Amino acid sequence: MxxxxxxxxxxxxxxxxxxxxxxxxxxxxxxxxxxxxxxxxxxxxxxxxxxxxxxxxxxxxxxxxxxxxxxxxxxxxxxxxxxxxxxxxxxxxxxxxxxxxxxxxxGRGIAESATRAALKTGLGSPMLFNSALKLGQGVRGLMPRFLKSRIPPTETAGAWPAPRHPRRMLVLQGCVQPGLKPNINAAAARVLDRIGISLVAADEAGCCGALAHHLNDTEASLAAARRNIDAWLPHLEAGAEAVVMTASGCGVMVKDYGWLLRHDPAYADKAVRISAATRDISEILAAERDALATHRRSPPTQKRIAYHPPCTLQHGQKLGGDVEALLAQAGFALTPVAEKHLCCGSAGTYSILQPEIAGALKTRKLGHLQAGAPEMIATANIGCLTHLQSASPIPVRHWVELLDEAMAAS
Ligand code: SF4
Ligand code: SF4
Incomplete structure (x- = not known):
């Protein structure tokens, strides 16, 4: 043009x-x-x-x-x-x-600016988010149904294996995921531990910066990126093989650090290095398929699963097919799902800022996901998971939790 x-x-x-x-x-x-x-x-x-x-x-x-x-x-x-x-x-x-x-x-009006600032601060800070979540979960039983559906019940994480293998990888804990679904990263750690890889978190790392980035706060998103780079680089230099993402929305952001910090002389090279070392958990496990096969459950679970590939995985990171292959290898029966390429409407803070469009997309997506009568829906991003679960009559889980449970039963 x-x-x-x-x-x-x-x-x-x-x-x-x-x-x-x-x-x-x-x-x-x-x-x-x-x-x-x-x-x-x-x-x-x-x-x-x-x-x-x-x-x-x-x-x-x-x-x-x-x-x-x-x-x-x-x-x-x-x-x-x-x-x-x-x-x-x-x-x-x-x-x-x-x-x-x-x-x-x-610019934006006062009310809209305040909402966006509150989302940035509240969702981007694990401490603030977890306090608010605990408060909401405490009174969840007294809430009207539409509010209750937005606050998931309290969940606990299973055991996180102590580091014991020479092979080590880092994991991004994330900002909202540990409070909402603490078992996801623990499940990833158990799966990797069984195939000889220890998963560890760098305490100094925090939110990937995607929330601020999508709300047009460049300085806050780049500050988050620099903090994470400083937290992860020493671990990579000490032998950690990769920075593992269990939320594809964070993965697409961290893989972009190299591009976003390209004009920062102090961080440009370091950012490229972090982006190059960043992998979605599905990429790591697809490369370890032979090791996973030795832990295959027998007889296979045969559970019927509908899989929703998040946009940040299939379009943002251009990763398609690995999760389906890993679930099938673990013995799950994947039901056919139409319009797999379409967004569920979650999209970070979009479901809060554009509730009508997000709601229409959620209804459309859940219709397709349930068409094959699955027992459960699996996905790869915390945003999609909570958005779909708020209206789904069947459980919505992260696929790595399902893989962990299948392996535990093998
Ligand atoms: S597909 Fe859309 S973005 Fe691509 S060239 Fe055509 S109009 Fe432009
Ligand atoms: S909503 Fe439409 S224009 Fe926006 S990123 Fe998705 S496909 Fe592209």
Whole structure:
């Protein structure tokens, strides 16, 4: 697409990136067919092509309005359009640039700014989030049903094996996951321990920064990235093989540290190193399939599972098929699921900020997931898990917990 950047963006690092991406878009519209918001709203301006056009106008000097901001806000950042696009348009990077410019120029009202600040602070701090969660769980029984469905009951983690193997990997504990589902990382640690890998957490690491990033707070997200890099690098230098992610939403963020910190002379190289060492737990276990096979449950569990691949895994990290293969190898029967490529509507804070669209996508997704009459739904990201569980009549679990239970019974 021919683009003539306006003066403030011409020959700037962000302007150059935006121009390169815009030139790749040939306006073909293939991406409309797989965009969840276009599917739900049917408005071209709520499609990738429409949003690209809006951002192009702004970069060429048009003044963005609250309506421009609304169409960009409604994007789930699911990156389904990137998977579909035949021209390799890096829509996610363009959206980051477009959202920042629009945020600076349009701003937000007091109430909206306060909500976004509260989400950033509350969800990004494990201490604050866990205190609020415990409070909510304490009075959960007295709550009306719609509120109760948003607060999961208290869960406990199973045992986390003490480090005992020469092979070691790091794990990101995350911000909301340890409070909501403490067993997920413990289950990953048990699975890895059985095949000769000890999983350890670096105490100084914290939230990956994705929440702040998606709420356009660049400084806070980069500060989180730098803190995690400082926490993990000494462990990698001492022999830890990888930084393991059990939440694909965090994984896609940490794999992007190298790109996000490319202009920081003190951190650019370190960030590239951390991103290169970062693996989703499915990548680690797919590479250890032979070792896992020796722990296969016999007879196989035969439990019927519907698997929902998070967008951050299939579109953001371009990882598809490993989880299904690992679950099938462990003896689970996977039910067919239509529209696997579509977002469930969770998308970080999206389900809170855009509840109508998120709710419509959740209903649509749960319909497809339950069509094969599964006993359970499995997924790979804490956001999708809690979002789907809030309306699902059957349990929604992280797939690594299911693998752990199957191995424990072998
Ligand atoms: S599919 Fe790619 S090239 Fe075609 S309109 Fe969408 S982003 Fe542009
Ligand atoms: S990221 Fe997802 S919601 Fe946003 S334009 Fe692309 S496909 Fe649509």
């Amino acid at each position: 021919q683009t003539t950047l306006a003066e403030p963006y011409r020959n700037t690092p962000e302007g150059d990136v935006a121009e390169r991406i815009l030139r790749n878009c040939v306006h073909c519209g293939f991406c409309l067919a797989t965009c969840p918001t276009y599917q739900i709203l049917g408005n071209e301006l709520d499609s990738p092509r429409g949003r690209i056009y809006l951002m192009k106008q702004v970069l060429e000097g048009a003044s963005p309005t609250a309506k421009t901001q609304l169409h960009l806000d409604r994007c789930l950042t699911c990156r389904n359009c990137e998977t579909t696009c035949p021209s390799g348009v890096e829509y996610g990077k363009l959206l980051d640039i477009g959202r920042h410019i629009v945020e600076d120029k349009v």
